[in-house]
Amino acid sequence: MIPRPYFESPIVMTTVRLVAPFALTYGIFVTLHGAGSPGGGFQGGVVITSVVIMIAFAFGVGPTLDWTDERVVAGLFGGGVLAFGAVTLITVPFGGSLLRVDALPIPTKYAIEAVEVFIGAIVAGVVTSLFFLLSEGGEEE
Amino acid sequence: MTLALELALVGFVLSTAAATALLRDLLASIVVFAAFSLGVSIIWVILQAPDVALTEAAVGAGVMSVLLLVTVAKTARSPDDAPLVSVNPKALAVVLVLVLVLVTTLPALPPVGDATAPALQETNEGGTTPYGYYIGNAYDETGVENAVTAVLVFYRGFDTFGEAVVVFSAVVGALILFGGGMRRETE
Amino acid sequence: MTGIAESLLTQYYHVVFVLLLGIGVYTMIDAKNLVKKIIGLNVFQVSVFLFLVSSGYLEGAEPAIVKDGGGPYVNPLPHVLILTAIVVGVSLTALALALVVRVYQEYGTLDEEHLQEVMSDD
Numbered sequence: 001m002i003p004r005p006y007f008e009s010p011i012v013m014t015t016v017r018l019v020a021p022f023a024l025t026y027g028i029f030v031t032l033h034g035a036g037s038p039g040g041g042f043q044g045g046v047v048i049t050s051v052v053i054m055i056a057f058a059f060g061v062g063p064t065l066d067w068t069d070e071r072v073v074a075g076l077f078g079g080g081v082l083a084f085g086a087v088t089l090i091t092v093p094f095g096g097s098l099l100r101v102d103a104l105p106i107p108t109k110y111a112i113e114a115v116e117v118f119i120g121a122i123v124a125g126v127v128t129s130l131f132f133l134l135s136e137g138g139e140e141e
Numbered sequence: 142m143t144l145a146l147e148l149a150l151v152g153f154v155l156s157t158a159a160a161t162a163l164l165r166d167l168l169a170s171i172v173v174f175a176a177f178s179l180g181v182s183i184i185w186v187i188l189q190a191p192d193v194a195l196t197e198a199a200v201g202a203g204v205m206s207v208l209l210l211v212t213v214a215k216t217a218r219s220p221d222d223a224p225l226v227s228v229n230p231k232a233l234a235v236v237l238v239l240v241l242v243l244v245t246t247l248p249a250l251p252p253v254g255d256a257t258a259p260a261l262q263e264t265n266e267g268g269t270t271p272y273g274y275y276i277g278n279a280y281d282e283t284g285v286e287n288a289v290t291a292v293l294v295f296y297r298g299f300d301t302f303g304e305a306v307v308v309f310s311a312v313v314g315a316l317i318l319f320g321g322g323m324r325r326e327t328e
Numbered sequence: 329m330t331g332i333a334e335s336l337l338t339q340y341y342h343v344v345f346v347l348l349l350g351i352g353v354y355t356m357i358d359a360k361n362l363v364k365k366i367i368g369l370n371v372f373q374v375s376v377f378l379f380l381v382s383s384g385y386l387e388g389a390e391p392a393i394v395k396d397g398g399g400p401y402v403n404p405l406p407h408v409l410i411l412t413a414i415v416v417g418v419s420l421t422a423l424a425l426a427l428v429v430r431v432y433q434e435y436g437t438l439d440e441e442h443l444q445e446v447m448s449d450d
Contacts, residue, residue: 032197035285037393038191040293042415046199053207065324081309084302099298102282110283112294119294119305123415125309127204130422133210133315133431136324150348151344158348158371162355167363174367181374189391189402190381193410205370208418212363212380212425216432230360240350244343253341261386261404271404281392286421288392288404290413297408304412311419 009058016058020046022050032118035109045093045123052128062133070132083118087111147187165226167213173237175206192289341382348375362428362439366421373417380406 031044056064088099096103101111157177164170178201185194243294251258259265263273293301318324352375355368384403392404432438435446 025212034290035205035287037287038195038391039223040287040290040411042411043192043195043199046196046415047419050203053204060251065323068323070324077309079310084305086274088298092147099302101295101298107284108282109294112283112285113295115298115301116290119301122305124309126312126419127422129206129312130315130419130426131204131211132298133312134208134216134422134426148340151340153346155337155344155351155431158351161367161371162351164432167361170364170367174370176399177371178374180403181378184378184418185381188381188385189389190384190393190407190410193377193407193414196411196414200414201370201374203420205418208403208422209363209367212429215429216360216438229358232354235357237348239353240346243349247339247342247346250339250342252338252384253371253382258383260383271405274402276392276401286393286395288394288401289407292404293407293411300412307416308419309402314423318426326372326378 013058014052020051020055023054024048027051027124031117032113034141035113041119042123044116045120046127047126048120048124049131053131056131056135061132065132065136068128070129073125073129073132074127076121077129080118080122080125084115084122087115087118150180150183154184163225163228165223166211171209171213173204174209178202178205192287212262305319332371339388341378345375345379345382350391360439362431362438362443363425365423366428369424370417370421373413377413379409 027047029044029045030039031041034040034044052064055058055067061118089102091100091103092098094103094105101115104111113115146322157173157180160173161170161177164173180203182194182197185191185197207271211295255261261272262270263276264270267278275288275292275296278285279288283291285291285295348371352368352370352372355371357367359365359368384406385402388404389400389402390398391403392407394401428438431443435443436441437446
């Protein structure tokens with residue numbers, strides 16, 4: 001395996017420190033505003049993943065993996081799938097069939113936004129773990 | 142004016158795709174692939190699909206290129222002298238046959254943007270088409286203005302649940318391949 | 329023959345779809361490196377997305393944000409299919425790249441012909 005030198009570049013580190021909070025805010029904004037303007041869960045999830053990748057570029061993959069704990073990332077996508085399954089099943093006792101969120105007592109718009117947040121969590125967790133697995137997984141050479 | 146812009150964009154997309162196929166160095170191929178994704182996401186904006194454009198820009202030019210770069214960093218890229226790959230005539234013949242067969246079916250398709258296309262009719266003999274129903278009733282039944290979100294979560298929510306499970310199983314597969322953890326196992 | 333040529337000039341998105349499909353299939357067949365085959369698979373997928381989204385486009389229409397009294401809207405159904413397909417495509421590519429990394433760790437090479445020799449020796 002070819003050696004992978006990690007350059008500590010002050011330009012990249014400073015730029016990432018400045019840009020990362022705004023990009024994270026934009027990702028959450030796009031996720032939550034999926035109802036009234038273009039956006040939604042998929043887009044926001046991928047933008048949040050690119051923030052984590054940007055931080056991994058600047059500070060190295062190992063320190064980034066220590067900062068975002070691998071259990072948090074696994075909990076994001078595992079919990080997201082379970083929450084989506086719970087929303088699917090919870091409409092049945094209220095009188096609708098599976099995933100008919102208009103049978104719930106809350107307005108339909110909030111149920112749809114909640115599902116978008118779960119989708120965003122799932123997509124962010126999955127793509128982040130795939131990135132960490134590709135760059136750090138496997139046996140030591 | 143817009144037609145010239147669209148044709149220029151289409152030419153850019155085709156030339157970057159051809160460069161991706163013909164460059165020998167893998168790193169150059171990946172960089173040109175990122176430019177190809179950027180051109181395609183601008184095409185999505187011209188075709189009035191902003192959700193798809195956001196996703197394609199974030200995925201194609203961002204995450205996908207990074208994943209490819211990480212893979213190339215972990216494996217070898219064989220350095221060679223010639224910058225371009227020599228074209229294989231047998232593969233080119235197979236591809237030309239496929240392209241010619243598909244081109245002969247193109248005149249049967251309606252032109253892009255034609256208002257008489259069957260996909261863009263609001264009603265037909267069977268009643269209201271899905272397109273007419275979604276556009277007409279998305280705001281009344283869900284309170285959501287973005288028709289794409291309404292269709293994705295409310296009208297076709299089960300497909301989205303299936304997609305979430307497919308993506309989850311991709312991560313489970315990758316975890317099994319790498320021995321169950323995200324960290325490098327040190328001996 | 330002139331009928332085909334005329335309709336090709338007005339349907340340039342369909343021509344782009346067929347050409348990109350050809351480029352994607354050529355890369356998948358011809359490339360020796362496994363990672364390049366995966367890049368060809370992605371080009372092929374993007375061409376199919378282009379065909380589906382262009383089938384929902386209406387000339388002079390607005391994006392599908394439904395307001396009262398707005399103009400004609402594009403068909404939102406292909407957009408939904410393509411959104412799901414793009415995300416599934418990225419996780420499929422990531423899983424394929426994970427397989428490629430494991431193949432490299434096991435056999436030490438990513439060249440298609442060397443791999444066939446090495447694997448038939450096992």
